[in-house]
Amino acid sequence: MKKIVVIGAMLGLLLACSKKNKDTEEVSVPENPVEQTQESLANAEKQEVEVLNIEDIPVSTADIGDFPFFTLPAGLQSLNKPFEKKFDVCFFPINGVMTPFEGRLYKIFVAAEQGEQFSKLYFERSMQEYLLSIGAVKIFDGEITREEYDRYNKQDPNKGDDGDIGYADQQIHFYVIRPKDQGAIYVQYVATNEGGALNVLQEADFKQTMTKVTADHIAKELTQQGKSILYIQFDVDQSILKKEAMEVVGEIAKALKATPTLTISIEGHTDNTGDAVHNRKLSGQRANAVKDALVQLGIESKRVTASGFGADKPLVENTSEANKAKNRRVELVRIN
Known part of the structure; x- marks a missing residue:
């Protein structure tokens, strides 16, 4: 009943305006104002937030x-x-x-x-x-x-x-x-x-599972799984370690100092965006940047090797931005 009253009022207003302006100017009146008004009401109702209790x-x-x-x-x-x-x-x-x-x-x-x-x-x-x-x-x-x-x-x-x-x-x-x-x-x-x-x-409610990368975490993964996957952030097309990245490298150094016999390979990886040859070169530069930082922190050079694989060894298919982010990584692989 409420909708019919609203539609009737709007029709009356349209007709009144049309009559008032008939002698002075041309007025464009919808061919079917009832249908247009019903559509407007329906669209307005769709904007209401739907809730399931x-x-x-x-x-x-x-x-x-x-x-x-x-x-x-x-x-x-x-x-x-x-x-x-x-x-x-x-x-x-x-x-x-x-x-x-x-x-x-x-x-x-x-x-x-x-x-x-x-x-x-x-x-x-x-x-x-x-x-x-x-x-x-x-x-x-x-x-x-x-x-x-x-x-x-x-x-x-x-x-x-x-x-x-x-x-x-x-x-x-x-x-x-x-x-x-x-x-x-x-x-x-x-x-x-x-x-x-x-x-x-x-x-289910979202549960936060992210934690800070620590030396203990890195050592545990290297011991139990033989590798530790890290997401060390670099600027686009750059291999310079940022402040946040240096904090992660510091934890790697702590893990290596805690186990003096441990040697590792640092492997750089990218997604498949861009030229494959360039990506391999860039990933190698990033791996070497991590190695150089570890040496500066007191780790013997002979305990660390570095190499870049570009997009040759993806963790997941590069089919989405989320997957590409997973593939842009640095892996620490235990040698002994």
Whole structure:
């Protein structure tokens, strides 16, 4: 009733303005002001923050097992290797608004096993009946608008990866499970006649695990793992050690002094950005800068060698900025 009153008032205002100015100037009146007003109201409502109160979801007493909590229906399989993160963000639709939740994340594309045909009905009904049987509550079942996709998609760091859901042309089914003794579990899935996708997120708070690099930490890794991976920061295309880097080098020196028989190789690595030959040269210069600093701190030169590998030995594929950052590193490798 409230919306009808608002629309009527706006129509009256438009018509009055049109009549008043008729004899003096041309006035552009929308062809269908009712539809335009309804669209404006709908867009205004979309700006409201959507909130899911987990306390409103009944607690499930079902034995839901371990993460990711359930298998696929018989005859179906993950198309590729699952996209799994111990902590990340995933967007789920609440009243058509894609809303971020953080925690442990699992995403897959779903396909039929070899020799089988994918059935959209079979996948969707299997998912729905199982989720309801373990106490899941349906939160949303529908499509998001193109405007909503345009609003949120750049906020999603995993947009376009395996198992991704949240496009304007998808019928998204979203459920929430509230276990008794662990974080809320968010499940969404989509399907076509060709295949489907499934996302599972177990909500969890972020836990800071970063600590200062210490001599004890370096010595422990060299003893137990044979290497210690360090992220010593350099300016772009430079090999001069900055103040923060010198603090790390100081800890390396302490570790070597604590074990006089220890010898190491310092290996410099880069990502794959730029010329490969230049990257190998730059990584060698950076490794030698670390070696020279250690010698200045009292470490015998014969106990340390230095070399650069450029992008030849990546830790992970250089497919994202986060992965490239992991590949830009200095490794200490124990020789004896």
